[in-house]
Amino acid sequence: MLAPGRRRGWVAGGHAELVLWGFLLVMIGWGAIGRLPARGAEAGGVVEGRVVSGWDGAPLAGVTVTVRGTTLATVTDAEGRFRLGSVPAGRHVVVLSRPGFVRTVVTDVLVAEGETSRVDAHLRPEFYEGEEYVVTAPEMNEQTAQLLELRRQSATILDAVSAEQFGRLAASDAADILERVPGVVVADGKHPVVRGLNERYVGVLLNGAEVPSPDPYRKSASLDMFPAGLIDSVTVAKSFTPDLPGDFSGGGVLLRTRSFPESFLFRSSAGLEFNTRASLRDDFLSGSGGSLDWLGMDDGTRALPAELDVPGLTIPRPVSNTGLPSNPAYATRIAEAERLNRLTRLMGSPEFAPTPMRAPPNHSFSLAAGDTVPLSEQAVGWFGGLTYQRKFTLWEGPNNRYSPGLNQTIMPRKLFQDMQGVEEVTWAAVANVAWRPVQGHEFNFTFYRNQNSDFVARTQRGTITDDPGMTFVMHRLHWTERSLESFQLNGDHRFAGTNGSRLEWLAALATTRQEEPDARFFHYRTDGFIFEPDHQSLPTPSKPTRYFRDLEETNRKVKGDVTMPWTDGAGREWRLKWGGAWLGSERTFSDREIYYEGQFGPSAAYPFLGDANAFLPPGSLGYTAVTNANGRILYTWNRYIQTRESRYDARQEIPAAYWMVEVPVGERFRWLGGVRFERTELEAHSVSYVANATTGLPENTASLGRDDFLPAVGLTWQMRSNMQIRLHYSETVARPTFRELAAYRSYDPVTDEILEGNPRLKMSDVKNYDLRWEWFPGPGEVLAVSLFYKDLARAIERQYVNIGGEIVSFVNRPTAEVWGAELEFRRSLGFVHSSLQHVSLGLNAAWIESSVRLTEEEVRNRIEFLGDASDTRPLYDQSPYVVNVDVSWEIPRTGTLLTAAFNVSGPRIVIAGLATPDVYENPAPSLDLILDQRLGRHWRLRLTAKNVLDPAIERTYGEGSEAIYSRYHRGRLFGMSLSCEW
Structure with missing residues (x-):
């Protein structure tokens, strides 16, 4: 359990410590500025x-x-x-x-x-x-040319995408942007997988500070929380250098928000988008909500009553009778009955099943403005931006589960047709203020706020093999809202007379939250409309249930970096960089499950007749009491609530220090070397309603503590002024997430599985080898070929932990390997023929292989149940290939830009099977078409056709198998937006 004294210091002292560090760093920068000579007022x-x-x-x-x-x-x-x-x-x-x-x-x-x-x-x-x-x-x-130059001069291997590029490709958020980077796959439309390593190995930084994840099951922040309109650039660091966090094993996603412009800027846009499978359909599944749903915020309509929102709450079991008034327990039993009755009625009579509605088209708008104001010798810049989008998606298709069968086969256990309406709202705001007191010294304050919600209304209907001939129906209404607030203060100081020495510092506070209030699940089988909630074949949860989940995480970070270049006697530049950082995280999570028991049969006072929304009619909640002649009170309970709770608290501290040096070797070589020290202190204390499968205990404490020295070396050969070869080696780590260590069991409505943490997980160690050849033929153009190899010890993966394939947990693999190659090409086709000078081609492709060693138990299970004697398989979430192609044709005379963009990634394992084949997500090629037309000096019209191919999003038991896990289509999207800029 977390030590109370230490935790109080963490919470109470965290903000004070952050402010103190920020104040000290500001004073360092201010002191340096104070020594600069003052200038008088200028005429002219x-x-x-x-x-x-x-x-x-x-x-x-x-x-x-x-x-x-x-x-x-x-x-x-x-x-x-x-x-x-x-x-x-x-x-x-x-x-x-x-x-x-x-x-x-x-x-x-x-x-x-x-x-x-x-x-x-x-x-x-x-x-x-x-x-x-x-x-x-x-x-x-051109910003693109500047980013390519940044990439060329960087000490690490980088891939960068500018605002110009993702504007041209009509990207709506950072996830869309990342899909265009070589070797990157975005899982579930949110989570980055870089070079075959999923988001646990990928860090996400916003303006240099870690972004906490609001998803209890994921390490990295969801990339769909960052609208493209507020992002200035996205950079993916694919090789580790000591000035980066030590968990950048697969890579690091570096997001930079838009900053103040050099001159006045005002930009606005509005758009509509039609989804062929959802927009204007009258059978779009939805449900009632609150008045602020359109803002992605619940107004309290779904809130848990305060009397039930108590940690450790217990609810009395129903009382059948009080006994005689002379019974010592008489008063206690009355009090228990009254309390259960009151709490049950506090929960009200909610909807349990979706209702159809007419879905409007997707719509969005954005505003942005900024300027730089000169003040004598100083300059003050400001920028503000706001984006909003609301999308409606309807998913229809099979959703099945299989289990081991006879003769080394698998057999269907659940066969369902699934229909779900998803309403998503995202809005974000950014404000940036910068002060440049004198040339070379700058202070920045950035505030970023994001709000995102998903409302999933879902109905599944099908059969379960344990009950042949019966039809089962599952209704779900699941509201999820996520928020992120980030406050950042940083400084950048370049000192005159010191050959370009530079001090950069950052103090950041980020808070993220995910709330799932009143997620409702109503599962039943139809047998003359008889409801049998205790039937063993019913899917989880087997009783009408309402979940109230709340996660909050706070990240605090301070860091400082000093760069000192100098020139040797031969005129070659050396560069020394050192610094330190401290990252502290704290998370609290609670999961309150409230389920209904009582009388449901046809002989009950309020029988269930097949309408989930009529399950709790007036008068059906609580008891009916009768007092007999001798004063004994007899209770008849209709429907009443019971509860169970899981929760965990977790914290993490990572102090770090590093140094690195870039040394010229001769005229054409540069050597990079350095080391980063990180100390990991990670602890999670969990309480569950059921004993953990690993420890056998319902209450568990997991802790990790170790010191790591993470070296990195690299050599760059400048073959020509615009061509170079890079060779890198580094060592990095990957830490378990809080949820993976927290040993509680919960139902995951997204994957429709029971998920359980493993408090015995260990950190992973990764050795990284990188080789890249780069050629920059001209401004904004690049041709590059990369090779990479990663050796992982104790890689962490999701895996079924029971033969039936219902419970998923996390395990350390002894060893794993990932290797592959990447190709990138971006260039105007004017070198082919002068008539093609306004046509540009972008192509990137990655080939990736991996190997994970299976345990002896897994090999035995695969031989026995599947007849598969292989002792290795690909790494979880790794696609064997990723291909991106985009072609743009610019017509300067008319101000027209036409773009076609194609993306596809290979099959990847999303769940590792124990006695059934691994579940694969199969390729789903995407083709987008964009027409961008200037209308005069300030206006622009954009027409888009996205997901033109509309492939099936399909998961199967085994690669390309006919045994369907799930399948649906996203729909084709036809959009129009109008923007103006001044």
Whole structure:
């Protein structure tokens, strides 16, 4: 159990500690700024801007900037920025020059008294042409080219997607974006699987800070919680370096929200989308809710009454009679009966079955605005954004379960037809304020808020082999809402006169919550409309049941990084980086199950007649009492509630420190080396209504504590100025999630299975080997080939733990291996023929293999039940191939952009079988078509056709088998949106 004293310190002192760390870091940065020389007020105007390479979009430092006809001059900093003050009012010519680049002249720069004029420009390398390059201010830079330059210069192997790209591909959220990255699969539309390793091996950072997961069963935050409209870039780090968290084994997803623009920006959009399988259908399954459902928030309609929302609550069993008044237990029995009666009636008479409605089209809108305001020597930037979308999906198809049969076969145990209406609401807001007191020093505060809800109304009808000839019906109404709040304060300080030394720091607080209030399940068999809730064949839960689940997790993080470059005698740049971080997480989870018992048969006072929504008519709750002649009270109970509860509390602390160095070796090689130290302290205390299968106890405490030194080394060979080869080796870890360690048993309505934690799980260790060749032919273009190999010790997987295939738990595998190759190509087809200069092709593909060693018990079971003697199988959630293709044709004359995007991933194991074949999710190719049309200067129309192929989303027992686990279609989506930008 968590030590009470320590836990109080964790909760009470956490915010104070975060504030203190943030204050100290701010003071460090402020102190450095305070030593900078102050500048006086300037007469005239200001010219400022940014200079990048016209070859690859990289920022250019050391560019001399002069104003013709004056003595004014300056030099750009490490990010290519410059600022010239006291420029006389009028029209000027600005000259930019640097050795190795063609001198650039920007004409018609208008400067007004007391105002700031902006000049952004490219410098072309000398091999382009040998004459002066003249442009007219201002000139725009492509974000895609800048991200590719970031990737080229990075110490780690990166893949990056810019806002330009996912805007062109009509991505709606970060999950859509990640699907376009080489070697990445997004499981269930939410969770990243990078190079065959699922989300437990993948970290998600928002602006450099970990994002807690609101899903009790997952480690990483759900990517569908991050709308594309608020994301500036998505980067996937595929090799570990010591300045990254040590659990970046498969990779790290680095999300960066939009920040303040350099000039005023206002953008808005609105859209409608028609789903061919859901929109405007009158039989869309739904149910009644609250007045704020459209905002993804329950207004209290589904809330558990306060008297029942008590940890450790026990509800009396029904009292049949009080006995004689002289009985000492007479008063106690009356009190128990009254309490049970009152609590039962507090729960009211809710709906238990879905009701049909007419589903409207999907709809969305977004707003964004920002600006940078110069204040004398300073600058203040701000940005605010809001997005909202509401989607309706109808899933129809088989949903079955199989069990071992005769002669090494499997036989159907449950055969159901499934229909579920899913209403999803997501909205998010971001606010960013930045202050640049002087050039090279910046403070940022970012607030991010997300709200997401899913309302699933579901009916299944079918048969169970234990009861031949009977029809079973399962109704479910399941509301889930998730929220995320993130507060981040960070600073970036570049110190003049120190050869570009840099201090970066961050203090962050993130809170996430998932609530499942009043999730209702009503399962029965039809036999002349006789309801038999205790029948052994009924699916889980076997009685009319209502669940109230609540999860809350808080993450606190502080970190600081110092980068010190210097130049040796040969003019080669060395780079030393070191820093530290502290991450603390705390989670609480409670699961209250309230189920109904009593009289249900045809002879009961309130018989069940087959209508789940009429199951609790007025007067059916509680008791009917009669007092006989001698004062004894006799109770007849109609329908009453009982309860059981599971809960867990968990915490985690990970202090870390690291150092790394980049060393030039000769003219063309760079060596990277370093190590990261992390201490893991993880603890979970759980209480369940049933004993854990591993420990045999209903109450358990699991703890993990260890120290890890995680090395990383790499070598980069710069073959040419735009071509390089990278070789990396690193060691990383993967930690069990809180839910996996928490030893309680619960019903998972999403997978329709019973899930149980394993308090004896251990951490996984991963050795990573990476090789990549990269060529950047021109701005925004890349050709790359990668090879990788990962060796996992104690890999963690989901697995059935009973022969019948009903209970899923988590186990450590002794060993596992993953290896594969990736290909990436993005380039204009102008090199093929000049007529194709406005056609670009993007292609990436990954081939991935894996091997997991089975235990002796699994091998015996497979031989006995399946006749399969193999002692290995692929890794859970790993697809053998991933392919993405997109083709874009831009017509500058008309402002038209046409894009076709295709995606497919290979079959992957979603549940490892014990005595039945592994459950596979089979390929579901996706094709999207996008037309983007400019309408004048400020308006844009976008037409989309998504999921044009509408393949079956199918899971089977065994790869490509006819034994269906589940199958449905998402529907084709035809959308239209109109946006304006100023």
